Amino acid sequence: MIKKTAEVVIEQDKEVSRILQKAAQQKHSDLESWEGAIRAAVLRAGAKALGELIWGIGCGRREAPMKCSCGATMDGKGLKGKTLLTILGPVEYRRSMFECPICGQSRYPGDEELDVVGTMRSPGLRRMMARAGSRNTFKDGCEDLRVYAGINVSAKEVERVAERIGEDMEQWSKRQRQDILRQEEPVRKGEDISIIYVCTDGTGVPMTKTELQGRKGKHTDGSAKTREVKLGCVFTQTSTDSKGFPVRDPDSTSFAGAIETAEQFGWRIYTEAIRRELDNAKRVVVLGDAAAWIKNLTDMHFPGATQIIDLYHARQHVSDLCKILFAPDEKKVAQNRIRFWSLLDEGRIEIIVQRALKKLPKNPDAKKKAEQEIAYLQKNKERMRYADYRADGLFVGSGVVEAGCKTVIGKRLKHSGMEWSVRGANAIIVLRCMMKSGRFEDYWEDRVA
Numbered sequence: 431m432i433k434k435t436a437e438v439v440i441e442q443d444k445e446v447s448r449i450l451q452k453a454a455q456q457k458h459s460d461l462e463s464w465e466g467a468i469r470a471a472v473l474r475a476g477a478k479a480l481g482e483l484i485w486g487i488g489c490g491r492r493e494a495p496m497k498c499s500c501g502a503t504m505d506g507k508g509l510k511g512k513t514l515l516t517i518l519g520p521v522e523y524r525r526s527m528f529e530c531p532i533c534g535q536s537r538y539p540g541d542e543e544l545d546v547v548g549t550m551r552s553p554g555l556r557r558m559m560a561r562a563g564s565r566n567t568f569k570d571g572c573e574d575l576r577v578y579a580g581i582n583v584s585a586k587e588v589e590r591v592a593e594r595i596g597e598d599m600e601q602w603s604k605r606q607r608q609d610i611l612r613q614e615e616p617v618r619k620g621e622d623i624s625i626i627y628v629c630t631d632g633t634g635v636p637m638t639k640t641e642l643q644g645r646k647g648k649h650t651d652g653s654a655k656t657r658e659v660k661l662g663c664v665f666t667q668t669s670t671d672s673k674g675f676p677v678r679d680p681d682s683t684s685f686a687g688a689i690e691t692a693e694q695f696g697w698r699i700y701t702e703a704i705r706r707e708l709d710n711a712k713r714v715v716v717l718g719d720a721a722a723w724i725k726n727l728t729d730m731h732f733p734g735a736t737q738i739i740d741l742y743h744a745r746q747h748v749s750d751l752c753k754i755l756f757a758p759d760e761k762k763v764a765q766n767r768i769r770f771w772s773l774l775d776e777g778r779i780e781i782i783v784q785r786a787l788k789k790l791p792k793n794p795d796a797k798k799k800a801e802q803e804i805a806y807l808q809k810n811k812e813r814m815r816y817a818d819y820r821a822d823g824l825f826v827g828s829g830v831v832e833a834g835c836k837t838v839i840g841k842r843l844k845h846s847g848m849e850w851s852v853r854g855a856n857a858i859i860v861l862r863c864m865m866k867s868g869r870f871e872d873y874w875e876d877r878v879a
Contacts, residue, residue: 473580477519484514488525488540496537498530504537505529512541516552517579545877556591557874559583563592564861567845589854596857599864599873600688607701625667625824626711628703628732629831630718632658633839635689638849657852659839659859660723661687662699663831664706670823683830684867685838688856692723700731717828719743720810739813740828741774748774748782751803754796755789777815779807838862 489509496504507527514521525540541547549556558579562571568585575581575588634656647654665683667676686702688695708714714735718724720743728737748770756762773782786804791797807814819826842862843855850858864870 469580473518477516477521480516480518481521481523484521484523484540484544487523487543488538490526492539496528496539498533498535498537500530500533500535502530502532504535505531507536510538512538512546513550514544514546514552515550515555515583517554517558517581521552551591553874553877555581556595559588559591560595560861561865561870563588564596564842564858564865566842568592592861593854593857596859596861597853600856600860602873602876603860603864606705607698610701610704611697621710623666623707623711624669625713625715626703626706626708627665627667627715627717627825627830628662628699628728628735629665629716629828630660630662630695630699630724630727631828631831631835632660632721633835633844635659635839635843635855636849637855638851641850641852657689657855659687659689659835659843659855660692660695661685661831661834661839662695662702663834664699664703665830666706666711667823667825674820674823676823676825678825678830681868684869685834685863686867687838687859687863689852689859690856692727696727696731699727703732715824717825717831719828720806720813736819736824737813738816738819738824738826739810740832741816741826743828744774744810744814745771747803747806751786751800751807754791754800754803755786757796774814775816777817779811779814783807783811834866838866 496506498504505528507529509524510527511522511524514523523540525538528537528539529535538547545553551559558575558581559571562575565571566574568589571588571592572583572585575583635658636655637657641657642654645654645657646652647656649655663683663685666679668679670676684702684706686698688698690698714732715738716724716728716732716735717738717740718728720739725737728735749767752763752767752770756766770782770785773779783804786800786807790800816826839859839862842858843850861870864873
């Protein structure tokens with residue numbers, strides 16, 4: 431093996447020498463072409479060296495008989511060739527094939543050892559394609575691979591690999607969630623956490639017509655164009671700044687999300703919080719809007735948590751209330767909006783309600799809308815004590831998860847003209863959540879292990 435590898439190195443040196451000699455004869459310098467030629471030569475040599483390394487893996491006699499999943503002993507069928515596409519280029523290798531005489535299933539021990547069962551692409555290439563497909567459009571991803579790594583694959587190939595890896599990553603994550611739920615002792619990795627935040631939100635993703643059949647939407651004709659992705663994030667806080675404002679701990683934010691029911695998502699974000707050492711937190715804060723599914727999720731999975739309705743959502747409701755109560759006088763709308771916002775910041779919701787009830791419009795439709803906004807404030811007043819939250823040095827806005835809806839979901843899945851299936855969208859969502867949470871490499875390390 432060492433001798434053959436040395437031969438490859440010598441051959442590589444000869445090819446590079448030929449390139450340098452040719453470059454020396456040129457009248458004009460062309461650094462870019464020299465770079466490309468030398469890189470291509472090195473990659474070809476690397477592919478040859480890799481071929482030598484994997485030659486013989488999965489070949490030869492076995493000490494123990496090869497068993498089929500049905501329990502039968504499999505028969506050897508000789509050596510079968512396979513071309514692997516790697517980050518260095520195509521590599522040829524041969525490995526033993528075994529076939530079950532009962533069910534006809536085939537096995538290649540060499541493929542199993544190299545993690546290339548059912549695929550022509552190496553783990554390194556699949557990792558690069560999955561990353562490229564999760565970060566940009568599949569078309570842009572294949573172009574990036576060609577320019578940055580000299581890898582020629584189609585947009586469809588990037589799509590298939592990225593979605594397959596995403597689905598496999600979801601199964602890996604699901605096994606971890608199940609393991610977490612089976613643990614009797616809390617997850618403890620380090621010191622106690624001062625405050626842990628759980629933030630949740632939803633955002634629509636454009637879907638194919640098949641995925642929207644029978645679903646009601648917000649369009650004038652009642653149709654739907656999107657499906658809601660439920661996204662959650664978990665982060666920690668240890669301190670406040672010199673002015674008393676909360677400071678999010680660096681690199682402490684992780685994400686979890688999917689197109690799924692509120693109940694399913696509840697278990698997803700709960701296990702993510704457990705993984706992030708929820709049980710070691712001195713205080714738990716849940717931030718979000720006033721959606722019923724968020725409150726139900728919080729009551730079920732995070733009892734005892736400090737529940738805070740995002741201040742900016744609350745301000746929007748107060749602003750809408752002022753427009754109803756004081757229209758069409760824009761000056762009064764602006765003046766009372768400022769007054770009501772000040773009361774909201776102080777957590778004095780009852781005073782806002784009292785004043786609003788005295789100003790109810792006579793128009794039945796306007797009155798009904800005003801009463802709905804007032805009911806919103808009355809229902810959620812205990813989750814709007816913003817002065818108390820700020821005195822405790824807590825965040826009162828869900829900007830982290832709202833930014834996540836844009837960067838994790840929108841930046842990749844909401845481009846003009848895009849339409850997704852639930853399966854494809856969820857595969858890319860889990861890829862992006864893992865990448866943004868710093869867990870992408872954990873998945874690949876577990877595959878090797």
